[in-house]
Amino acid sequence: MDKLSGSWRRVFEKFWFVPAVCVLAAVVLAQSAVAVDRWLPEDLDSPWIAWLYAVGIDGSRSMLSAIGGSMLGVAATAFSITISVIATASSTYGPRLVRNFMADRGNQVVLGVLVSTFIYTLLVLRTIRSASDDLAQPFVPHLAVNLAVLMAVADVALIVYFIHHIADSVQVDTLVHGVRRRLLHVIERWHPEEVPEELVRTAGRPGGGEVPAGGTGYVVGVDYERLRDHAEACDVFVELVPRVGDHVLPAEPLVRVWPEHRAEELAGRLRRCVQVGDSRSAHQDVRFAEQQVVELAVRALSPSTNDPYTAVNAIEEVASGIAVAVSRPLPGNTVVVDGVHRLRYRTVGVEEVVDMPFDQIGPHATGHVSVLLALVDLAARIEAASVHPSVRRQAREHVDVLLDRFRDGAPHPRDLARVEEHVRLRSAG
Template identity: 80%
Template sequence: MDKYSGSWRQLLNRFWFIPAVCVVTAVVLAQAVVAVDRWLPEGLNSPWVVWVYAVGIDGSRAMLGAIGGSMLAVAATAFSITISVVATASSTYGPRLVRNFMADRGNQIVLGVLVSTFIYTLLVLRTIRSASDDLAQPFVPHLAVNLAVLFAVADVALVVYFIHHIADSVQVDTLVLGARKHLLEAIDRWHPKEPPEELDRTAAGRGGGGVITPGKVGYIVYVNFHRLRDLAVAEDVLVELVPRVGDHVLVKEPLFRVWPEHRAEELAQPLRRCVRLSDARSADQDVRFAEQQVVELAVRALSPSTNDPYTAVNAIQEVAAGIVSAVSRPLPGNTVVVDGVDRLRYGVVEVEEIVDMPFDQIRPHATGHVSVLLAVIDLAARIEVATVHPSVQRQVREHIDVLLDQFRDSAPHPRDLARVEHHARSRSAG
């Protein structure tokens, strides 16, 4: 499982974090470059000035003012464009994909650099002194002013990139590929090709145990399994995480069970700190939510208001990558065994659940679209060929039987029915 705390991942996904880092960097850079300018020899005839573009006091002030004002205006425009794209994506593709826009590194970096350029020019501008100022002798930070010009040129290129990036980010292909990436990452985390030696697969947990409640309401979005394992070993106890990642828990519902039972109270706070709850689910460790994002694209595309079967077919083809990876690997372990002793037990998402989701959620909306039905049949055939679990083969055959029965009940045109049935037979035979 993931060795790193989910707090850093959550912080990096905050829309404000990278812009805030850029602003702090701009403040430090402005002070540092101006300090270097004060240290260098003064005067326009100094040897070092030959290597930079020397601008007078009034020219420097006008240039910095123009750069700062224009960058702030461009940053405001870029922010408005981002909000508009987020609103469009939320209404078209689903609100759960909005988080992908907010966590997009390209958008964060562009806004951060534009705002930090404004901060940089503002701080450099305040250091310029003329002969009429009574505060100090005349001073123009030539190096800092020239650096501001370079930032302005770079910002123009960044704006061009932003326009391309924001236009590309709302394309269906980009959204589906991003959702598929999250699904594959979650599958690799929970269904590795080579499970760790200390991870075993056991039957349902024993009864009893000391109960530890979460103390608040929310979705389980991150669990530090390594910390839980180390804590269980150090305290010589067996810990069971009752809900799975992605489950919604209430204040008084069981979060952990601990054996021996009397150790539960003293371990309540350390164990709670290993679990992070949130008001919304996250695809970082939640296989079901990661898969749901891809499936939701297909379901929304088949809604009467959208009526886009081609997007649905694309989503079905992409979700196949994650499902095939899961069914072609060993069953996931659910118990950490250290020196022959069970130390940590938790629930996992079984391959049957991963296989069921696209069929159960897409099938009710697919009967009116032959192309989507053919894509679902192809999905079943891919799973049947790739799986190493005989139960999954039987499972997908049952799904195809249900799909064909539902399609026949919808009174399709005989040509469409013959086409779908022929495709099902040919793919099953292959």
């Protein structure tokens, strides 16, 4: 179910989740390896353990202490580097991209493996016994010690990977490609090539019994299947009022129910189908996924950054998602079950998807001819890919607005002639 998967997804994206799993695995591995060592014969000449690198009691303790101490120090360094990268990315590319770094599996795995190596060596170290101890007979877990050496070797390779990965993750190309993939994923979700038969487009109904949101936050996920099942089981029609990504207040309507006298009865079940959180997510939110790409371009054009090349790159990448949306039929907004309308929700129109880059990047592009030309190219791509006549007209109108804005800025005649010629060629092509 969407709500359950959405809740688990938010847990999986937490920075602590993978390290916690690695630590748990280290505890299990340490206990299992020591248990196997206790089962193996103690005679070092035995063929069962002849293949192991056998080290004495003092040597094993020294080796495990060196591995555990060094890995903990390296883990602290890796964590410091990660925090530094997050701070830099937040100030340069925008705070909404920080969650992409926090959810990065590479960073989580590196920190988790390094910390788990320390935990593993600590747990194995406590099982080593010498003849001078007051407890049991002398015991050295040779298998567990050898595993610690292998983990240390693997950690060295992991550190090399981490240095490469953290350097690659802050490159503009990597950031832009990442947000583009998320945009394409959510576009494909909401704009399929073929609209399912159970989905149709209808207008909203007046009236209805309102179920208030009951909390403050953003609508980050909706379990549409569960809403449909509730509507079908209770023989009602349900309309979701806000779209995914909208901000709601406790008294604002979350859903409407027909017949309206059933609203209070179903309020609890319907609220549980809608996930409200403190921050937006790109999983179901088309606008937020597109906004992340557009924000890169807007921040690149700020006076403090002044990087029009990154803005051009972001415009070229957002074109891939918009082209898919405008080339598909309009998505349905009403679920029909056995010929009966059961659930209606608001969708993000293709016009809104097209407007965002022009409305948000356009005002900042008049001082950069290369960015302006990239927006003109974007409009031409949209016009060529769209199957909706209204969207093609909309793209041409955006080009006219860009030209008017550019002329109002009193550009150099050469720049103006260059832009006008580019517009003419793209319009003719």
